[in-house]
Amino acid sequence: QVQLVQSGAEVKKPGASVKVSCKASEDTFTNYHINWVRQATGQGLEWMGWMNPNSGTTGYAKNFQGRVTMTRDTATTTAYMELSNLRSEDTAVYYCARTGNSGYDYWGQGTLVNVSS
Amino acid sequence: YELTQPPSVSVSPGQTARITCSGDALAVQFVYWYQQKPGQAPVVVIYKDSERPSGIPERISGSSSGTTVTLTISGVQAEDEADYYCQASDSSGIWVFGGGTKLTVL
Numbered sequence: 001q002v003q004l005v006q007s008g009a010e011v012k013k014p015g016a017s018v019k020v021s022c023k024a025s026e027d028t029f030t031n032y033h034i035n036w037v038r039q040a041t042g043q044g045l046e047w048m049g050w051m052n053p054n055s056g057t058t059g060y061a062k063n064f065q066g067r068v069t070m071t072r073d074t075a076t077t078t079a080y081m082e083l084s085n086l087r088s089e090d091t092a093v094y095y096c097a098r099t100g101n102s103g104y105d106y107w108g109q110g111t112l113v114n115v116s117s
Numbered sequence: 118y119e120l121t122q123p124p125s126v127s128v129s130p131g132q133t134a135r136i137t138c139s140g141d142a143l144a145v146q147f148v149y150w151y152q153q154k155p156g157q158a159p160v161v162v163i164y165k166d167s168e169r170p171s172g173i174p175e176r177i178s179g180s181s182s183g184t185t186v187t188l189t190i191s192g193v194q195a196e197d198e199a200d201y202y203c204q205a206s207d208s209s210g211i212w213v214f215g216g217g218t219k220l221t222v223l
Contacts, residue, residue, distance in 0.1 A: 035212065044217040045151070045159065045202050050210065059210050095158055102170045103149035103204070107158035 002026050004096050004108035011114045017084040020111045022096030029077035030054040033099040036070065036081045039110075040092040050099065051079060086115045118142050120203050120215035127221040134190040136218045138203030141184055148186040149204045150179060152197075153217075159202065163188060190220070198222045 003025040010018050022034065036048040049060035051070040058070045069082045079096060094111045097104035120140040128134045138148060148166050151159035161170055163179035166186060176191040190197050203215040 037214075044200075045153075045204075045214040047204075047212045047214055050212070061211065097158075102164040102168065103161040104151070104159070105161055105170070107160075110158060 002098065002106045004098065004106055006094075006096060006108040006111045009112040009114070011116065012086050014087055014115060014117055016086050016115075017082055018086060018113050019080055019082040020094050020096075020113070022079045022081070022108050024077045024079070024098070026077065029072075030074060034070075034072070034079040035097045035099060035104060036068075037095045037097055037104075038092040039095070040089075043092075046092075048081070048094075053079060083113075086113075088115050091115045118207060118213060120205060120213055122201075122203060122215040122218045124216070125219045125221065127223055128193050129223045130193055130195060132193055134193050134197070134220055136188040136190075136201050136203075136220065137185055138188070138215050139185040140205065140213075140215075142205055142207055142213075143181070143184045143186055146205045146207065148179070148181065150188045151202045151204065153200045153202065154198075162201075193220075193222055195222050 005023045007021040012018050030053045033050045035050045038046050048064050051058045053072045067084050072079045096108040098106045122138050150163035152162045153159040162173050162177050166181040167179040178189045180187050200217050202217045206212045
């Protein structure tokens with residue numbers, strides 16, 4: 001059974017950066033894209049970008065270009081999402097999700113990032 | 118591009134709920150539907166417009182017509198109360214979610 005386990009909650013000050021990890025429990029890590037999606041409290045889902053863990057190729061939503069970086073460590077089957085220059089509006093739950101044959105078929109448990117001075 | 122959903126839909130138990138999602142890209146791109154209950158990660162309930170993953174009840178179905186796709190839940194049950202999101206990608210692999218629809222079971 002595939003599992004995506006994310007790192008714990010973070011509290012950051014405006015202007016800082018945050019790096020969230022997403023560890024996949026499978027050795028087919030490089031076969032599926034990893035996406036990052038965030039959700040502010042009471043709001044909808046917002047897609048941030050995708051990464052091909054095999055090649056490291058990425059694609060970012062326009063809203064995040066220049067502030068987000070998605071990377072991976074294939075040795076530990078872990079994907080990372082780093083968001084810089086944080087502002088209060090970035091306070092949200094951040095999810096990683098795998099693109100399988102039936103859409104985003106596996107999701108991490110979510111990581112709360114709270115940006116507050 | 119954008120995907121447009123109604124903010125809310127309300128139905129009584131046993132009735133049929135229909136949630137629409139519209140957008141120009143939908144004429145050529147597949148749509149995926151996700152169900153999200155409070156405090157939980159989303160779950161895919163329909164993929165590629167009308168395919169149902171294993172474990173999803175048959176009363177949940179999807180259809181497509183031009184630039185509008187519809188998620189239909191027949192014989193709605195209390196457990197179907199949730200937020201539903203449509204999702205599609207453009208030709209360059211950029212994904213977008215609709216704004217979400219809150220389904221209330223009266």
